[in-house]
Amino acid sequence: MESIAKVIEEEDTEIISLEKSILAKTKRQDITRCQSILYNGFPRLKEIKPLVSDSGEASRNNFLSFYCSDLRDVKLARNLKHLKFFDTYRILFVHVDSKNRHFVNFLESSFPNKTNDLGFCSRYGMGLDRSNYLNPLLRLSSKVVQTVSFRSFTIGLPSLKRLVVAYKHVRVLRLICCKLSIPSVPDFSKALTNCQIQQLDLEGTGTAGLSGCGNNFYLFKNLIQGLASSPDLRLSLKEVVIYKCGVSQSEAEQMFEQNLLEGVKIFPRY
Numbered sequence: 001m002e003s004i005a006k007v008i009e010e011e012d013t014e015i016i017s018l019e020k021s022i023l024a025k026t027k028r029q030d031i032t033r034c035q036s037i038l039y040n041g042f043p044r045l046k047e048i049k050p051l052v053s054d055s056g057e058a059s060r061n062n063f064l065s066f067y068c069s070d071l072r073d074v075k076l077a078r079n080l081k082h083l084k085f086f087d088t089y090r091i092l093f094v095h096v097d098s099k100n101r102h103f104v105n106f107l108e109s110s111f112p113n114k115t116n117d118l119g120f121c122s123r124y125g126m127g128l129d130r131s132n133y134l135n136p137l138l139r140l141s142s143k144v145v146q147t148v149s150f151r152s153f154t155i156g157l158p159s160l161k162r163l164v165v166a167y168k169h170v171r172v173l174r175l176i177c178c179k180l181s182i183p184s185v186p187d188f189s190k191a192l193t194n195c196q197i198q199q200l201d202l203e204g205t206g207t208a209g210l211s212g213c214g215n216n217f218y219l220f221k222n223l224i225q226g227l228a229s230s231p232d233l234r235l236s237l238k239e240v241v242i243y244k245c246g247v248s249q250s251e252a253e254q255m256f257e258q259n260l261l262e263g264v265k266i267f268p269r270y
Contacts (some may be wrong), residue, residue: 063090068103069123070095077102080110090117097123098131107136111143118144121151125179128153134162141166149174149201156181164188164227168195177204182219186226188233195232201241220247221255228259241267 064085066073081102091112093103120137128134128150141148148167155163155178165188167173202220227233242252249268256264 063092063117064088065092065094066103066106068093068095068097068100074100074102077106077110081105082109085110085112087112087114089115090119091115092119092121094119094121095123096120096126096133098126098133101132104132104136107133107140111140114143114145116144116146117149118147119149119151120153121149122153125152125154127156129156129159134159138162138166142169144170146170147172147174149176150178151176152178154179154181157183157186161186161188161191165191168192168197168233171196172199172201173197174201174203175205176201180205180219180223182222182226185222185229187229188226189229189231192227192230192233195230195236197233197236199239199241200227200237202245203241203243205245217247217251220245220252224255224261225259228261234260237261237264239265239267243267243269 066077068074077100085106096103120133122128144167148170149172150163151174155175157180160180160182164173168191227237240252240256242249249266252266252268253262256262256266
């Protein structure tokens with residue numbers, strides 16, 4: 001089982017499908033312009049062959065990563081303004097900060113019609129609630145098919161509820177090393193109809209300086225109790241990762257049993 005941190009370490013090269021577009025609605029001139037921009041920004045991409053599989057799905061090796069602290073990637077995001085990017089297997093945003101409007105513009109105007117995996121990683125525990133990213137992330141949620149990951153963000157209860165509801169259709173929801181504020185039990189009883197979430201990854205949410213589930217057990221309790229209020233989530237959820245969450249396996253098992261989630265597998269480590 002891989003965390004977004006491991007993905008970031010392993011995927012330090014931007015690998016992008018440049019020869020085929022599986023986005024039927026994208027104009028050919030936009031694809032050509034995207035290619036030109038990418039070639040100029042990343043010359044090594046000229047050597048990359050088409051990575052779209054015969055099934056029409058984006059290849060696992062076909063991904064785009066933005067290092068938001070890198071001026072080259074800032075320039076790339078700026079140049080892609082108003083161009084619809086073609087479908088890609090994975091999109092990563094690393095070292096996200098609240099100041100750069102170019103990446104917000106990419107989410108609003110250039111995000112592809114489909115990606116299997118979206119990763120969003122803050123650098124210093126940025127508050128997602130007050131950033132310019134939250135609303136664009138909510139609006140594009142239907143374009144993310146399999147996995148969404150948020151790492152090192154501070155997320156208040158209203159924003160957390162909106163994120164979970166917006167991404168209820170994905171298979172994997174990761175809230176990694178996020179500082180969560182859950183002072184009360186959120187009501188998801190009617191909000192998660194047709195929920196498809198099978199895995200909830202809470203890696204690192206109990207480490208020092210983050211949400212501290214180990215020292216504030218009510219955070220974990222409120223989250224699980226709130227999610228379990230949805231009959232559809234109780235049916236879909238299969239796995240919960242509590243690695244470095246500060247909550248013991250026995251505590252988690254007891255909490256799950258109390259909330260009719262006794263069939264869910266608990267992973268205390270990877």
